[in-house]
Amino acid sequence: MQMPEPNAAVLARRAQIAADLRSLLPAPDMVIAAEDELRAYETDGLSAYRQMPMIVVLPETTQQVSAIMRYCHMNGIRSVARGAGTSLAGGALPLADSVVIGISKMTRVVDVDFANRTATVQPGVTNMAITTAVQHEGFFFAPDPSSQIACTIAGNVAMNSGGAHCLKYGVTSNNLLGLEVVLPDGEVVRLGGPNLDGGGYDLMGLFTGSEGTLGIVTEITVRILHSPEGARPILMGFDSNEAAGACVDAIISSGIIPVALEFMDKPAIHAAEAYVHAGYPLDVEALLIVEVEGSDEEVDRLLGWIKEIAQRHNPSYLRISTSEAESQIIWKGRKSAFGAVGRISPDYYCMDGTIPTGQLPGVLKRIGEICDGYGFEVANIFHAGDGNLHPLIMYDANKAGDLEKAENCGADILKLCVDVGGCLTGEHGVGVEKRDLMTYQFTETELEQQRRVKDVFDPAWLLNPHKIFPLSARVGRLGADAAPAAAAE
Amino acid sequence: MAPDAAGRQPLAPETPDALADIVRAAAADGTPLDLMGSGTRRGLGRPVAGNARTVSLRGLMGVRQYSPTELYITVGAGTPLAEVAATLAEKGQGLLFEPPDLRTLLGSAGEPTIGGAVATGFAGPARIAGGGIRDSLIGVEMVTGRAEAIRSGGRVMKNVTGYDLTKLTVGSFGTLGALTEVTFKVLPTPRRMATLAVRGLGDGDARALMSLALASPYEVTGAAHLPAAIAARSEVAALTDGAATLLRLGGFAESIDYRVGELTDHLETAAQIDVLDDDASAAAWAEVRDVRALAGPPDRAVWRISVKPTAGPEVVARLADLLPDVLYDWGGGLVWLSLEAGEDAAASVVRGAAEAAGGTAMLVRAPDGVRAAIPFQAPPTGALATVIARLKSAFDPAGVLNPGRLYPET
Numbered sequence A: 001m002q003m004p005e006p007n008a009a010v011l012a013r014r015a016q017i018a019a020d021l022r023s024l025l026p027a028p029d030m031v032i033a034a035e036d037e038l039r040a041y042e043t044d045g046l047s048a049y050r051q052m053p054m055i056v057v058l059p060e061t062t063q064q065v066s067a068i069m070r071y072c073h074m075n076g077i078r079s080v081a082r083g084a085g086t087s088l089a090g091g092a093l094p095l096a097d098s099v100v101i102g103i104s105k106m107t108r109v110v111d112v113d114f115a116n117r118t119a120t121v122q123p124g125v126t127n128m129a130i131t132t133a134v135q136h137e138g139f140f141f142a143p144d145p146s147s148q149i150a151c152t153i154a155g156n157v158a159m160n161s162g163g164a165h166c167l168k169y170g171v172t173s174n175n176l177l178g179l180e181v182v183l184p185d186g187e188v189v190r191l192g193g194p195n196l197d198g199g200g201y202d203l204m205g206l207f208t209g210s211e212g213t214l215g216i217v218t219e220i221t222v223r224i225l226h227s228p229e230g231a232r233p234i235l236m237g238f239d240s241n242e243a244a245g246a247c248v249d250a251i252i253s254s255g256i257i258p259v260a261l262e263f264m265d266k267p268a269i270h271a272a273e274a275y276v277h278a279g280y281p282l283d284v285e286a287l288l289i290v291e292v293e294g295s296d297e298e299v300d301r302l303l304g305w306i307k308e309i310a311q312r313h314n315p316s317y318l319r320i321s322t323s324e325a326e327s328q329i330i331w332k333g334r335k336s337a338f339g340a341v342g343r344i345s346p347d348y349y350c351m352d353g354t355i356p357t358g359q360l361p362g363v364l365k366r367i368g369e370i371c372d373g374y375g376f377e378v379a380n381i382f383h384a385g386d387g388n389l390h391p392l393i394m395y396d397a398n399k400a401g402d403l404e405k406a407e408n409c410g411a412d413i414l415k416l417c418v419d420v421g422g423c424l425t426g427e428h429g430v431g432v433e434k435r436d437l438m439t440y441q442f443t444e445t446e447l448e449q450q451r452r453v454k455d456v457f458d459p460a461w462l463l464n465p466h467k468i469f470p471l472s473a474r475v476g477r478l479g480a481d482a483a484p485a486a487a488a489e
Numbered sequence B: 001m002a003p004d005a006a007g008r009q010p011l012a013p014e015t016p017d018a019l020a021d022i023v024r025a026a027a028a029d030g031t032p033l034d035l036m037g038s039g040t041r042r043g044l045g046r047p048v049a050g051n052a053r054t055v056s057l058r059g060l061m062g063v064r065q066y067s068p069t070e071l072y073i074t075v076g077a078g079t080p081l082a083e084v085a086a087t088l089a090e091k092g093q094g095l096l097f098e099p100p101d102l103r104t105l106l107g108s109a110g111e112p113t114i115g116g117a118v119a120t121g122f123a124g125p126a127r128i129a130g131g132g133i134r135d136s137l138i139g140v141e142m143v144t145g146r147a148e149a150i151r152s153g154g155r156v157m158k159n160v161t162g163y164d165l166t167k168l169t170v171g172s173f174g175t176l177g178a179l180t181e182v183t184f185k186v187l188p189t190p191r192r193m194a195t196l197a198v199r200g201l202g203d204g205d206a207r208a209l210m211s212l213a214l215a216s217p218y219e220v221t222g223a224a225h226l227p228a229a230i231a232a233r234s235e236v237a238a239l240t241d242g243a244a245t246l247l248r249l250g251g252f253a254e255s256i257d258y259r260v261g262e263l264t265d266h267l268e269t270a271a272q273i274d275v276l277d278d279d280a281s282a283a284a285w286a287e288v289r290d291v292r293a294l295a296g297p298p299d300r301a302v303w304r305i306s307v308k309p310t311a312g313p314e315v316v317a318r319l320a321d322l323l324p325d326v327l328y329d330w331g332g333g334l335v336w337l338s339l340e341a342g343e344d345a346a347a348s349v350v351r352g353a354a355e356a357a358g359g360t361a362m363l364v365r366a367p368d369g370v371r372a373a374i375p376f377q378a379p380p381t382g383a384l385a386t387v388i389a390r391l392k393s394a395f396d397p398a399g400v401l402n403p404g405r406l407y408p409e410t
Ligand SMILES: Cc1cc2nc3c(=O)[nH]c(=O)nc-3n(C[C@H](O)[C@H](O)[C@H](O)COP(=O)(O)OP(=O)(O)OC[C@H]3O[C@@H](n4cnc5c(N)ncnc54)[C@H](O)[C@@H]3O)c2cc1C
Pocket: A044, A045, A080, A081, A082, A083, A084, A085, A086, A087, A088, A090, A091, A092, A103, A123, A144, A145, A146, A147, A150, A151, A152, A153, A154, A155, A156, A157, A158, A159, A160, A161, A162, A163, A164, A211, A212, A213, A215, A216, A217, A218, A338, A339, A427, A428, A464
């Protein structure tokens, strides 16, 4: 992994910088500079890459974040924001000369407003904690990434995270109302507001999914929704991916939009079943989990219709969940699927491309062939309703060359997604992981326009500068590195 | 198409390349361009500054790709909205954001285009459930002020690759780029609709009732309040007699009766509740969507105020001296208000009230003189103003795309 050349002058001032930062913050333990304590910040969910940061700061207020950013801005110091560190794209990977701004102390739910159906929270609040704060009144926060117990709302905003239920409820961006953001020069601005569509440029929309490169979000107002009366899934097994794909098309053509429509292939089913004992059938090639919402009667009716549609596609297995407990275990199998694959393979590499759903069977076949070509097993888990694929390439990092091979294999899969009309990443983000593939999806003109947007917010490229864009492409930009050099482990 | 004040015909490119040539030439000699679809919303925003050359984007039209099972449609930006809607309706689908038809309100004629809808960014009553244009627009192609054709997004609904420039185009009034192609996520339209019309409530009580309805599990897809004077103007006979608070339910026929019953119980109100069937519902919501009740008289100024729902009636109460006509949508969070235009459409009072509640006020309609004198929306200040100005010049360094239409300086 190529990393930008660390700024030697900044590194030489490390002790002074730590002292300066301490003077900006009320308690000395909010600045971490000891090597053994920094270790916890050297990587994220993409653990193949590690890079120790120079210093970590753990502010508690917007004003403190602003003071830190202003200081870094005035002194030409790079910084990287960090939530819970669950990014699968290396979004939170530090730089050797960077100050990591961790938001783990900013965990207050500031306001819950049921009459206006909003919650305002600090950035370090976890995705799940928002729902926890509002569920006593029957509300929930809709985006539900599988990492929701750990990941922060700031990370969700930065990555525009999705989840299994976004077919109906949308991704993070669709569930936001307003952001408070500290710009790289320390200025504090509000984007969006407590209201909908207030007019003017949708800077909140631009900021969401900008992967911590345009500013640090310090407060978030989200929309909360009232929970449905009930929800239950149906499990459907098929002898081929083609049959499962055709069934997905048929369900959608019928006018039924389930809240979730998840697909697992045979290796994924086996891994999940061995781990969670969700009662998945083991003798099928493809499994669909289709969930609908409403009153008991409505759910029964919709599931009945879906069952009828499915029967035209010769399912080898059909089971409608009949209880809350059964539904929970079915979902647990799906949400633990990454971990389950982690148990059967020394390592796995999780991809995240999106394809037009009609391409499903063909793409799955090609993914199998691509992985075969590299000698890897693959398990496929994905959001079939919206075409967001998660092939998990199983490899062994202890085998020489295996990681690099897995990365090449993953790149081939992502290029395939682009070739069939899709994109490189549906919800995990580009990070460091996919930055070199950006030229495959975008023209140079398009990438340059995106970099101009980065210039608007961060002219010196000090905030998370090594993400999203190929390093080489930044040559000549103010403050950016002319020659990428150092390599992270 | 009508010639401009200088007698010149609008330029009418039929391909993105031809459009890029026009923009390139304009940027080279600093000629402002006044971009339009069919011109039905030319009355929105401020008149474009300078001796602008009009460019019609109507020629960039046609349905390019529509995949009902993949739930997306790609169309040229100049395609009439009606054509998009008809194409989708053939497969029982529709645009989620329920685009308003503002011709009656703005007193304009012509076939509204999809590109114009995106650039102006207005969503209808379904905004509270199906989201705004920002939420269903998943891809764009545009020509920037640098005369460069770029794409953002694509045709898949889950896509976080690179910056979301797609959302930036919504409501940007063509100041960053001229849209040439747009792609939307689409969904099946509800098979049946029904509306509960709760009668005789004052604004505050109506707002509280709408909050209650929206905090129910019954998936209310529209919540609007028509004070008595507005309800009286309705062409839906059942609505004309007294204030009406409308709550819309949509879905499969079998669910609707059940939900009407449940929602009625949930409201626990002593007020009379009339239930509008499918056709009457459609008619009532089209009136709300298009703000028809405020269309006349045409010399009155019309404001669009966006606030948090609980603040809607509060803002209106503070403006009572202006004797406004008022229509509430989005559960109280969208307030349409018409008043005597006067010199300045009472801009400072209206904006003051909206901003005190954390919201914004747009001057949607006013006589020409007032429109020229009063910003369309409050100009940004501080660090935000800097970001906006820099963003504009990142896309349009020569400042030739619709200069001044959205923000005074951009
Ligand atoms: C097992 C597992 C399952 C997952 N499942 C899903 C899934 O279903 N859907 C999905 O979308 N993702 C999923 N992810 C990915 C990951 O959880 C999300 O990307 C999540 O949003 C990251 O949140 P975080 O708090 O961990 O952020 P981090 O990993 O700490 O950071 C992510 C990015 O956010 C930036 N950032 C952090 N804080 C701020 C801030 N305050 N202001 C600005 N930028 C900031 C960082 O700089 C970085 O670029 C999964 C990950 C794991 C490990």
